[in-house]
Amino acid sequence: MSETDPLVVFTPSGKRGRFAPGTPVLTAARKLGVDLDSVCGGRGICSKCQITPSYGEFSKHGLTAREGALSDWNAVEARYDEKRGLKAGRRLGCQAQILGDIVIDVPPESQVHRQVVRKAASARVIEMNPATRLYYIEVDAPDMHEPTGDLERIARALAAQWSIPEITCDFNALTRLQPVLRKGEWRITVALYRETETAVPRLIGAWPGLLEGGIYGLAIDLGSTTVAAHLTSLDTGEVVASSGIMNPQIRFGEDLMSRVSYAMMNPGGDVEMTRAVREAMDTLIGEIAAEAGIGADRILEAVLVCNPVMHHLLLGIDPVELGQAPFALATSAHLNLTARDLDLDALPASAQIYILPCIAGHVGADAAAVALSEEPGKSDDLVLVVDVGTNAEILLGDTSRVLACSSPTGPAFEGAQISSGQRAAPGAIEAIRIDPATKEPRFKVIGCDLWSDEEGFAEAVGPGGITGICGSGIIEAVAEMRIAGLIDPSGLIGNAAQTGTPRCVPEGRTNAYLIADASKTGGPRITVTQGDIRAIQLAKSALYAGARLLMDEMGVDKVDRVVLAGAFGAHISPKHAMVLGMIPDAPLEKVTSAGNAAGTGARIALCNLPARAEIERTVRRITKIETAIEPKFQEHFVNANAIPHAVDPFPELNSVVTLPPVSFSTGGESEGGRKRRRKRA
Ligand code: FES
Numbered sequence: 001m002s003e004t005d006p007l008v009v010f011t012p013s014g015k016r017g018r019f020a021p022g023t024p025v026l027t028a029a030r031k032l033g034v035d036l037d038s039v040c041g042g043r044g045i046c047s048k049c050q051i052t053p054s055y056g057e058f059s060k061h062g063l064t065a066r067e068g069a070l071s072d073w074n075a076v077e078a079r080y081d082e083k084r085g086l087k088a089g090r091r092l093g094c095q096a097q098i099l100g101d102i103v104i105d106v107p108p109e110s111q112v113h114r115q116v117v118r119k120a121a122s123a124r125v126i127e128m129n130p131a132t133r134l135y136y137i138e139v140d141a142p143d144m145h146e147p148t149g150d151l152e153r154i155a156r157a158l159a160a161q162w163s164i165p166e167i168t169c170d171f172n173a174l175t176r177l178q179p180v181l182r183k184g185e186w187r188i189t190v191a192l193y194r195e196t197e198t199a200v201p202r203l204i205g206a207w208p209g210l211l212e213g214g215i216y217g218l219a220i221d222l223g224s225t226t227v228a229a230h231l232t233s234l235d236t237g238e239v240v241a242s243s244g245i246m247n248p249q250i251r252f253g254e255d256l257m258s259r260v261s262y263a264m265m266n267p268g269g270d271v272e273m274t275r276a277v278r279e280a281m282d283t284l285i286g287e288i289a290a291e292a293g294i295g296a297d298r299i300l301e302a303v304l305v306c307n308p309v310m311h312h313l314l315l316g317i318d319p320v321e322l323g324q325a326p327f328a329l330a331t332s333a334h335l336n337l338t339a340r341d342l343d344l345d346a347l348p349a350s351a352q353i354y355i356l357p358c359i360a361g362h363v364g365a366d367a368a369a370v371a372l373s374e375e376p377g378k379s380d381d382l383v384l385v386v387d388v389g390t391n392a393e394i395l396l397g398d399t400s401r402v403l404a405c406s407s408p409t410g411p412a413f414e415g416a417q418i419s420s421g422q423r424a425a426p427g428a429i430e431a432i433r434i435d436p437a438t439k440e441p442r443f444k445v446i447g448c449d450l451w452s453d454e455e456g457f458a459e460a461v462g463p464g465g466i467t468g469i470c471g472s473g474i475i476e477a478v479a480e481m482r483i484a485g486l487i488d489p490s491g492l493i494g495n496a497a498q499t500g501t502p503r504c505v506p507e508g509r510t511n512a513y514l515i516a517d518a519s520k521t522g523g524p525r526i527t528v529t530q531g532d533i534r535a536i537q538l539a540k541s542a543l544y545a546g547a548r549l550l551m552d553e554m555g556v557d558k559v560d561r562v563v564l565a566g567a568f569g570a571h572i573s574p575k576h577a578m579v580l581g582m583i584p585d586a587p588l589e590k591v592t593s594a595g596n597a598a599g600t601g602a603r604i605a606l607c608n609l610p611a612r613a614e615i616e617r618t619v620r621r622i623t624k625i626e627t628a629i630e631p632k633f634q635e636h637f638v639n640a641n642a643i644p645h646a647v648d649p650f651p652e653l654n655s656v657v658t659l660p661p662v663s664f665s666t667g668g669e670s671e672g673g674r675k676r677r678r679k680r681a
Pocket of ligand 1: 026038044047
């Protein structure tokens with residue numbers, strides 16, 4: 001390189017350097033460490049190296065780029081353009097040669113470490129740096145005079161053509177290598193997987209010629225109630241399909257502890273549950289691949305997050321130890337496995353499975369995934385992250401330290417164990433307002449944009465009508481009933497005379513609030529019963545008590561902000577969550593939603609290998625609090641039974657909402673209601 005050589009400036013990186021005329025752009029990019037992709041190693045067949053040259057006067061860069069600064073369009077580019085089409089102004093970086101000063105833009109889709117912007121409000125970007133990457137190689141044909149194995153010649157090609165000095169090979173991939181090499185006439189694409197950034201890459205897949213269409217990974221959130229998966233391109237980070245399935249283990253017990261007891265009481269019960277969940281995962285993987293139109297052989301990785309009981313059941317480990325103190329996990333470390341280890345037949349046997357580390361006996365890899373997604377340990381202010389589900393995962397922290405616990409909320413927040421409850425599906429009431437003066441409700445149902453008091457609502461809801469209340473609907477209903485003075489702080493529903501509305505109807509020895517009645521036309525009668533209120537009180541008390549325990553440990557009485565996560569966290573209104581006393585008092589604008597943070601954490605770990613090391617380190621630093629053995633938990637739980645709370649003041653909430661000081665106690669029901677035992681979910 002000399003001072004008279006052409007100057008090249010790459011954007012957006014700003015990296016610059018001088019190169020001898022005739023240097024391919026890809027070579028220049030590599031020398032400067034510019035992030036420009038290539039699978040074929042510069043052979044002009046993968047099109048990953050596309051760049052956009054810019055011409056004109058660039059005072060900012062101190063250069064003028066003239067026509068002719070790059071070599072002319074060559075035959076390789078013309079052929080590619082003819083077959084696949086190159087966007088206007090684009091060139092192939094491995095073909096275009098530098099002849100004069102030039103500014104070259106690397107578009108996002110040509111960057112290996114491109115950033116994937118999440119749709120969620122917090123919009124953490126994910127930098128693509130997957131564990132598995134593709135390499136196209138030309139392998140020497142075997143030679144009788146110099147006998148070597150096919151794998152050894154592949155390793156030689158990778159060393160010579162990609163500077164990868166050493167590889168290992170998955171056994172299953174090895175058994176398939178020879179026909180691939182011969183079909184590809186010694187030109188093949190291999191997939192190399194790295195367990196860590198410094199690990200020796202492992203060959204886990206091979207295809208004849210250049211593999212078109214890329215490879216994929218799955219981010220799987222294995223919950224107690226549902227299993228959700230996002231099929232993600234390992235090239236672009238784009239989620240190409242998302243799907244969910246009910247966890248078939250529900251038939252062995254709704255909540256986790258009943259599944260543990262099933263395993264304890266029934267010899268072989270754990271094996272049965274392991275088989276059930278693995279079969280469900282196979283079904284889900286098959287469905288999601290079919291939906292995306294992708295052969296399952298292209299799915300080379302899966303990242304899994306789950307709670308400790310699901311973790312053990314998936315792995316085929318009897319969860320019995322998790323049912324009794326001291327709640328010992330078989331291992332809390334992250335795991336690197338293969339589809340073969342887990343008998344997942346829908347994936348290639350050599351597909352790599354990464355399971356995030358667990359935090360403690362009741363705080364699983366799902367909580368670790370929430371920590372990876374929401375990064376409480378990087379927050380300057382004190383943040384409480386609650387992932388609301390059948391079990392609530394709770395994290396509290398800032399840059400000084402992070403605490404975690406899990407609390408048994410039960411399925412009430414998901415609409416289960418609620419008289420008119422149902423899962424979030426069309427027809428379910430998801431939002432409700434009650435007029436404090438008239439006590440009349442208005443509501444919205446899933447699948448319809450209109451409120452129930454708006455014209456055209458009945459037609460818009462359609463023939464299915466209103467079918468029930470989902471989790472966010474029941475939270476709003478109870479909070480609105482408290483705001484409207486239909487329930488008192490103890491959670492007791494007043495009768496028609498006490499509340500002044502005929503919608504408060506007797507039901508047994510208690511009262512219920514009638515939201516909608518379609519019984520005349522054969523539809524359901526949707527009420528909130530005293531039992532429903534109690535179920536919600538138990539759930540929210542468990543959640544609040546868990547958060548309080550962490551606050552005690554941290555030595556604080558308030559938090560700066562609250563993040564609601566979980567599949568339906570996105571739909572919970574902060575005001576209603578606080579009226580209910582689900583979460584500690586905080587300024588309403590500081591209560592935000594993170595959507596499915598555990599699923600996002602899984603996606604981050606899938607797309608970014610260094611994130612795996614990061615969460616492994618982070619988990620070791622998180623302080624675990626075990627709610628089941630903390631004596632204070634019970635006290636916090638009882639105090640949290642009141643709506644919003646028996647003793648904790650809620651100054652922020654009181655500044656925006658005035659809760660009526662009603663009392664409907666007759667000394668009978670409420671005691672009985674409170675005596676209901678809470679059960680660990
Ligand atoms: Fe593959 Fe340029 S590097 S086409």
